Amino acid sequence: MTTASKPLTEDTDPHVLPPAQAAALLEGAPWKRYAVFGDSLSVGAGDPTPGYDNLGWPARVERVLRMVEPDLRYLNTARIGATTAQALEEQAERIVAFEPDLLHVNSGANDLLRRNPDWEQIEDGLRTMYTWAAGTGAQLSVLTLGRAFVIPAFPDWTERVARLNDITRKLAREFDAVLADSWDHPLNDRENLLSEDKIHFATTGQAVLATLVLEQLAARVGTPRS
Template structure:
């Protein structure tokens, strides 16, 4: 079997290529808030460094600015409401110029998600993050992430992703749309818990976020490796 590695993965940027795309980037204070997706939680994949996407992006930014300050308050299981209540004050006090905000995945585990409340709370998180003056980033949830006990799971994800896209557009956030990304079809994408992307997926998310940030800088070009 021809297994991909980080070096051969067509969706992954090498550290040098990623740093090249972000050469001249102004960001020196990177904060990540939210849940396990924001934290970069995932099990190891053979052939890929055992790092989550957020730590990967921080490492790339340190190649540009070795004095980068990095704060990651994300916690496994955090809902949007918990993020708002327990993490936003620390994020604001940190004084970031680049902030990754969550997309509310854990809110979907409620038997009957209240999407009006989710939108209201997530909007407040975006507003507080934007109020720092920072560039915002976020993800949509991938379609490979399925919770069988909820037959309407993909409908839930589509509804949440729509909220995330609208808020990202409103705040000029860099949006990495994982819902339709080809990586969803990989059989080894998910960790054994069938929820979190393994480190192969984490590597792809990091590369896609770097490409998105490069578009902000006007340095992105469609290359891989």
């Protein structure tokens, strides 16, 4: 959380790894073709925050992976507002053609935007997505949703997100996906976390999300954070 006299910057943020330090943790990582699939979370959408590079978390992860592998190829097909079914219909073919060896798959939040979510359908759709993604042969990764944002039209929004995160955790275990969990992270308490739309994380949050993903990728490589 920022202080009144001296707001956090990227250089002083205790929850943000500098790119060079993150790259050192990922030394020896095998990934050469990084793809990102899904909705606005996978886009990395969010307003700028003073003191932080104006980059979403996927671009930040790409930057570090490129420091490890200069010939890295990168594709982000994500679209703001996409449901899981729409993402599969619109993006799957491009992802398969790209032949990723590291594939990030976030989806599900837009499936909650209805009066009465069909939870069986939501889980079935996400399972279909994971099954397809695993079929590419890539190492999968995923983020849980943070608890900071709310949708006023849905009084039970926090409970919906928590339930979706439970599904995400279950499927991540089942499909051996790298899981970066942002639900209970201290970043959710930052006063400047949300963009003007009160939904997407501003770049102060995007920087932390990138670090969470990079730390978990490093753990998969076998180099835990020091």
